[in-house]
Amino acid sequence: MNHGIASGKLLELAYGELSPREARAVEEHAAACADCREELARIRETRALMSLLPAEPAPERGEGLVLAAAREEAAKRVRRGRAILPPWLWAGTAGAMTAAAVAVVSWQLVRTAPGESHRDRQDDLLGPPPRVVVAAPEAAPRSAEESAPVEKRKEGAAAGSLGYAPPAPPAPPAAKAAPGRRPALPSPEPAAAMKREEVGERMPSPQPDAGRAGVASAGTSAGTGARWDRVEPAQALAAPPVPSLVDRESADAERVPATASRAPPAAAQPAPAPAQKARSMAAPERKGAAPVAATDASEEGPRAAPGAVESRAFAGCPGERRRVVERDGEGRLLRYVRVGDRRTLEQRYGPDGWLVSAFVIEDGVRRTLPLDATGLVRQARDAGIDAPPRCEP
């Protein structure tokens, strides 16, 4: 190998990117060529020095939001059905999954609320609110191990792990006029569905069925019909699909009452009941199990959850369509995110419960806010899933 070629390959030699034969040839040349030998040594020495900067483990913090978004995205795909599924799935190699998907789609047709008719960039960033997608047990061969409920919600004993979606903002006229049910097969808009990443989030989601449409508009007229979902932390996914016992009172008139031991006060909307407020105030002090379920014996025990993400939607609340709250394994508030039509506000708290940073995303631009900016919640104890929404746009 001549000098020109060999010297051009020293870098690849040092990084192990040459075939054994090429590597041998370059090494042979370098052994006889002082310049090449020296350069090779320099490369290796510098690499060795820089390798003293060790690799670090990735932070867990924030991952809950990512996984919640992934679940939501996956659920959307399943709901939207075949138009999205890649061709390989139809080759019969994944019949079980298809069966489960179809089951979920069918189920969702009965259960699903209207999708949000418009989403802005802020919504894209955080992902839509978590929704429940749990195939009915008899239709889900993978349910025990792989599709353990990723998002669970207590709806009384009977409801168990059922599909659930937060209320959507009022549908556009076109969507309202459209037929209530969306046929599962074939998709009425395959081309549009395939392109939904470009334009998708502005398209109306699957149409509501007639019953839910009525509910949705009722919720809208009722103002802040508040609902929420709870997302299990990632590590908890391995747990068997026990029904989630989320202990939560809600002002939502539609909600199935929780168990008798903590029957919700029939509070008037929209303000959360005092009891809720008190609970949210107490949250940061809580230890051990995931915060929302801390009063639930079944949630305690060996499931050392690193944290939990909760999400809650507010209907008819343009200033805060959705709220995402992330807590660490100790129940301390980490992030408090309010997603409105116009802007998203994220506030973060330190272990001492005080605000440590805040930023706003508006028109796709992210700005850090000074900690003394007006409208910020300075202490974690005043934030939380139960804090009153801010609806003014």
Added chain:
Amino acid sequence: MPHDESDEQLMRRFQAGDARAFETLVRRHRTALWNFLLRHVGDRARAEDLLQDALLRAVKASAGWEDRAKVTTWLFTIARNVATDELRRAVHRRAEPLDGRDDGKAGPIDRAASDDPPPDAAAEGALLRPRLEAALAALPVEQREVFVLREHGGLGFREIAEVTGVPENTVKSRMRYALEGLRRTLATLGVTPEAMGSATR
């Protein structure tokens, strides 16, 4: 879930609606993505935001992922774009130049250099790390990007070319410049192979 399932298989499963497949992908790649972002932007809090941002974007963009694309390069392309945007924004708000000459204040290199030189080879860790970080921070962005993608992201030169959108030869020459630049800066900070002695051998 078999452990040897390829990234691409996982991605297809996620496209078909299996969220756990994405979770597996995240667990597989987040350390490399994190170290790339951390070393490239050089700021822990920002890197943390960027990692989250990149993964959220990956979720959103995953429907458009095609079988031809390797998932690793696809993920790193997203992370790299996120980092590039951030570094551009940072240029506008940067109050502290890398070297202190502009305003008389000490920059990271000045600060790192003002420490006493490491007494011996055992001074890795606490004393050494800021110098290595300062040396990285002193590189031009496009050289640091290549270096960090290779050393901390674990990508090959061809993959780096794909991620950064420049020819592979350009990647290699940037890498050489990066290594030369690091060597020079490290030398001014007292970090040399001789000084490190046993630590590097």
